[in-house]
Amino acid sequence: MSHTRQGVRPMTPYYNRDGVTLYQGDALAILRDLPGACADAVIADPPYSSGGLFRGDRTTRDTATKYVHTGAALAGPAFTGDNRDQRSYLAWCSLWLAECLRVAKPGALLVVFTDWRQLPTTTDAVQAGGWIWRGIIPWTKPLGRCRPVKGGFWQQAEYGVWASAGPLRKEPDYAPCLVGHVNAASPHRSERVHITEKPREVFDLCAQAAPPGGTILDPFVGGGGMLVAARRAGRSAIGIELSPDYCAAAVEHLARGERQGDQTSLELA
């Protein structure tokens, strides 16, 4: 299936099989070449451009040292695009979020992941991109699997900022009322394909944002967890990833899921 906008030279996918298409390249450039209104949901886990207490930590350290505890083994290659300051992060997110809105069908749901530090910037960017901001989905982690803050509170949550492309969908056959939080640990370092990989419980919930048979767009694929979850939920997926190493990891993840027989972690009512 071709996802290229009319009048644009067809893009060659890095991978295209069983309803999953992955493009290798810059999200903004590839989004601009996708046709309008082709996605039923957009699930985005961009580089947070966060991590570290000081501006220098955010903008000059690489992801391998920012997001990995001192002395811990690396769980995948470092990735780029994680060093914008807050003003440029807001500008950049607004650009790709506006393109995602063009690519989304009316009523499509959007989830953008972020941490506490970038939460206000992300909710601003979602609205600047033209989406209707609807709420926050907390992803909480068990104690011992997140960062302790001596004298304060454990940094126990990340957040999915959710929004819609105009009014919410209210089709007679698909107007879901989805669970509004997830409690799950990140995969253990030895099982991770990506440094900042999210757990399958997060992706399984997000896969429900599109109707069965619908299409999920993930502009920052990383290790491919969202693509795998979309497939096991019977949704199609369009993914974009800048790093060739992570494109390869995502394809391997898809192959592993296929061999193991994908099982959702959700108990659906």
Ligand SMILES: C[S@@+](CC[C@H](N)C(=O)[O-])C[C@H]1O[C@@H](n2cnc3c(N)ncnc32)[C@H](O)[C@@H]1O
């Ligand atoms: C936070 S990670 C995604 C992790 C993924 N959700 C997972 O669980 O494995 C963000 C990803 O975006 C990729 N990335 C960074 N800048 C990008 C860009 N401009 N276009 C596309 N992908 C980009 C990085 O290589 C990284 O793999």
